[in-house]
Amino acid sequence: MVLGAGCSAVSEATAIASHLWNLVQLSYSSASPALSDKKKYQKFYRVFPPESSFNPAKISLLHAFNWKKVGTLTEAQVELFALTTSDFLEKAPSHGIEILTSESFSNDPREKVRNLKRHSVRVIVGNFYENKARVIFCEAYKEKMYGPKYAWIITGFYTRMWWKNKDVNFPHDCTVEQLEEAIQGYFTADANPNSLSQSPGISGKTYDQFAAKYSERTSNVNKTAYQEAPYGYDSVWAIASMLNRSQQEMELNGWDRRLENFTYQDTEMADLFLRLMNSTQFQGVSGPVMFDEKGDRRGLTQIEQLQDNTEVRVGVYDPSVRVEQIHWEPGRPIHWIGGHPPADSITEKIVPKVISIGLFFTMTTLSALGIVLSFLFLVFNIRYRHQKYIKMSSPNLNNVILMGAILAFTAIIFSGIDSSLVSLEASLVMCKCYNWTLSLGFSLAFGAMFSKTWRVHKIFTNKKFQRMVIKDYQLLGIVCIQVGLDVVVLSVWEALDPLHIVFLNHPLEQVTDPHNDNQVLIPQSRYCESAHMWYFAGILYAIKGLLLLFGAFLAFETRKVTVPALNDSKFIGVSLYNVVILCMIGVPVALMMKEEVDACYTLISLFIFFATTLTICLVFIPKIIHRNKPPHPGNMWNKSAESAAAHRTMLGTGLNDLDAKDIESLREENENLKTSLREVLKWLRQCVGNTLR
Numbered sequence: 152m153v154l155g156a157g158c159s160a161v162s163e164a165t166a167i168a169s170h171l172w173n174l175v176q177l178s179y180s181s182a183s184p185a186l187s188d189k190k191k192y193q194k195f196y197r198v199f200p201p202e203s204s205f206n207p208a209k210i211s212l213l214h215a216f217n218w219k220k221v222g223t224l225t226e227a228q229v230e231l232f233a234l235t236t237s238d239f240l241e242k243a244p245s246h247g248i249e250i251l252t253s254e255s256f257s258n259d260p261r262e263k264v265r266n267l268k269r270h271s272v273r274v275i276v277g278n279f280y281e282n283k284a285r286v287i288f289c290e291a292y293k294e295k296m297y298g299p300k301y302a303w304i305i306t307g308f309y310t311r312m313w314w315k316n317k318d319v320n321f322p323h324d325c326t327v328e329q330l331e332e333a334i335q336g337y338f339t340a341d342a343n344p345n346s347l348s349q350s351p352g353i354s355g356k357t358y359d360q361f362a363a364k365y366s367e368r369t370s371n372v373n374k375t376a377y378q379e380a381p382y383g384y385d386s387v388w389a390i391a392s393m394l395n396r397s398q399q400e401m402e403l404n405g406w407d408r409r410l411e412n413f414t415y416q417d418t419e420m421a422d423l424f425l426r427l428m429n430s431t432q433f434q435g436v437s438g439p440v441m442f443d444e445k446g447d448r449r450g451l452t453q454i455e456q457l458q459d460n461t462e463v464r465v466g467v468y469d470p471s472v473r474v475e476q477i478h479w480e481p482g483r484p485i486h487w488i489g490g491h492p493p494a495d496s497i498t499e500k501i502v503p504k505v506i507s508i509g510l511f512f513t514m515t516t517l518s519a520l521g522i523v524l525s526f527l528f529l530v531f532n533i534r535y536r537h538q539k540y541i542k543m544s545s546p547n548l549n550n551v552i553l554m555g556a557i558l559a560f561t562a563i564i565f566s567g568i569d570s571s572l573v574s575l576e577a578s579l580v581m582c583k584c585y586n587w588t589l590s591l592g593f594s595l596a597f598g599a600m601f602s603k604t605w606r607v608h609k610i611f612t613n614k615k616f617q618r619m620v621i622k623d624y625q626l627l628g629i630v631c632i633q634v635g636l637d638v639v640v641l642s643v644w645e646a647l648d649p650l651h652i653v654f655l656n657h658p659l660e661q662v663t664d665p666h667n668d669n670q671v672l673i674p675q676s677r678y679c680e681s682a683h684m685w686y687f688a689g690i691l692y693a694i695k696g697l698l699l700l701f702g703a704f705l706a707f708e709t710r711k712v713t714v715p716a717l718n719d720s721k722f723i724g725v726s727l728y729n730v731v732i733l734c735m736i737g738v739p740v741a742l743m744m745k746e747e748v749d750a751c752y753t754l755i756s757l758f759i760f761f762a763t764t765l766t767i768c769l770v771f772i773p774k775i776i777h778r779n780k781p782p783h784p785g786n787m788w789n790k791s792a793e794s795a796a797a798h799r800t801m802l803g804t805g806l807n808d809l810d811a812k813d814i815e816s817l818r819e820e821n822e823n824l825k826t827s828l829r830e831v832l833k834w835l836r837q838c839v840g841n842t843l844r
């Protein structure tokens with residue numbers, strides 16, 4: 152018989168040939184799953200289990216800590232590891248384990264370590280020799296892939312203090328201390344080297360007695376040798392037991408030859424050896440020794456953990472027990488660096504990008520103030536609608552302007568009610584309400600303002616001085632047409648291509664949850680969108696753009712009309728520039744800042760607020776100022792004839808008391824009034840002149 156080899160590579164090279172000499176070969180240490188190939192290695196046995204036989208124990212370990220997502224890292228050019236990993240990859244999914252990534256390398260593992268990190272792997276099952284392990288853990292140290300968030304399960308047959316060794320072919324640039332920091336807590340699954348039985352086995356020794364003898368006889372403290380010694384010892388016993396039984400069998404069956412007569416051509420005797428090897432069963436110092444149909448040892452698997460630079464057995468896995476679970480060693484708890492097992496993956500939590508509540512309340516308060524202001528102007532407008540100055544400024548249309556402003560302010564409130572405040576369904580309704588209120592508000596406010604100016608324009612540009620009467624209801628009709636257009640476009644939009652909520656995740660903006668290291672927060676934007684929204688929005692923008700253009704034209708045309716009560720052209724002009732500039736800046740900036748929810752909301756809300764407030768203030772504040780001006784003879788629009796006469800008298804009597812500055816001011820006002828009078832006469836000529844003639 153052949154005893155050996157130790158390493159798989161040597162066993163493979165010899166076992167492929169030894170059977171041709173009718174030799175049975177028994178290895179005490181070779182772990183490659185390739186050696187289980189009975190066609191290739193016909194008379195090969197081993198007392199050391201194949202590395203792949205530890206996979207069920209590794210899977211059991213994963214289950215024990217609820218690790219369902221793992222990555223693998225394999226030294227692929229070594230068959231021992233390649234086959235072990237492929238067996239693991241084959242078994243894992245049927246045990247509910249997801250492989251996040253399976254990385255293989257031949258020489259340099261560093262890039263593959265980084266790949267594991269890229270795939271957010273937290274639990275790594277590694278199959279590689281210790282020279283590569285040093286490079287791998289050095290890279291893991293640099294990439295911070297160790298500590299409380301990571302678990303490594305690696306090969307268990309490395310030499311003692313393997314991280315302190317050097318290999319000139321595979322150098323690394325980490326210090327021993329750095330490596331020690333990176334490797335703390337790793338797990339190994341390996342053959343259990345000692346029998347759990349306290350009674351002596353075939354050799355007449357218990358494991359402890361054997362170990363004591365071994366230590367006594369050898370000064371070799373190399374862990375591998377020490378760990379594998381029981382297998383070597385049991386291998387010799389397996390051979391002896393088999394040869395012993397074969398001699399007995401030959402005698403029993405009346406063979407004419409004995410063991411010492413064996414020749415390399417004696418196939419009959421080799422077959423007998425094989426048969427008896429298959430039926431080998433005894434209690435060794437490494438536990439029960441028996442071989443399966445592939446000649447592999449079936450035995451216990453030990454789970455070890457590196458604790459304070461020492462591999463400590465924390466559990467034993469017995470594949471022969473029906474309930475395949477690890478028997479944890481009493482009194483040897485697992486050391487968790489973070490106090491608990493790491494999570495198997497980074498969980499992703501979607502965090503909606505919503506408008507901050509403080510901002511919403513600020514903008515809503517502003518909008519509410521805008522609405523209150525609009526109502527105050529409305530009260531003023533209704534209350535003084537019969538006074539000439541107000542009457543001549545078309546109070547009905549001014550009311551419509553205020554209704555538009557109220558809708559625009561309401562739109563700001565709708566735009567801030569998102570999914571942080573109401574359900575998704577309700578936030579979609581808010582989205583639609585925003586579209587409607589803003590669009591209708593614009594049409595009402597600017598439609599009324601521009602149609603009012605259009606009337607002034609029609610009257611003052613009437614070259615033939617014909618009588619021209621344009622009634623309020625006609626102007627209101629123009630506003631209704633604009634509103635109607637909005638209603639049609641918005642209704643068709645709603646019917647054909649309704650808005651819906653679109654979710655957009657931003658994985659590049661993800662951050663670690665400050666309360667949970669194993670969770671990343673992925674911002675998610677939520678938009679109201681529809682497939683062809685830009686067509687419908689485009690139509691609305693075009694209508695409103697034309698309205699603004701028309702308003703600009705009217706404001707320019709009526710710029711010389713100086714009857715303040717009649718003409719808002721200067722104010723319309725200011726409102727118009729204001730709206731155009733805000734739209735030109737606001738729309739593209741808001742589109743570009745779409746992802747920045749708060750900034751976008753602030754920008755749009757402030758623009759709407761500013762444009763609307765300025766517009767109504769420009770229309771109404773001059774009227775209020777005019778209404779509250781101290782009465783004097785020139786202020787002819789806001790007082791009764793009697794009070795005007797009284798004031799004239801008062802002014803006349805006190806004329807001597809006036810200083811030169813007052814006189815100059817009065818003179819200036821007189822000039823203004825003359826100009827106004829000329830305009831009024833011109834207007835009157837148009838209104839009544841034709842009739843009088």
Ligand SMILES: NCCCC(=O)O
Binds near residue numbers: 160180
């Ligand atoms: N027990 C260590 C095995 C190594 C190898 O099979 O090459």
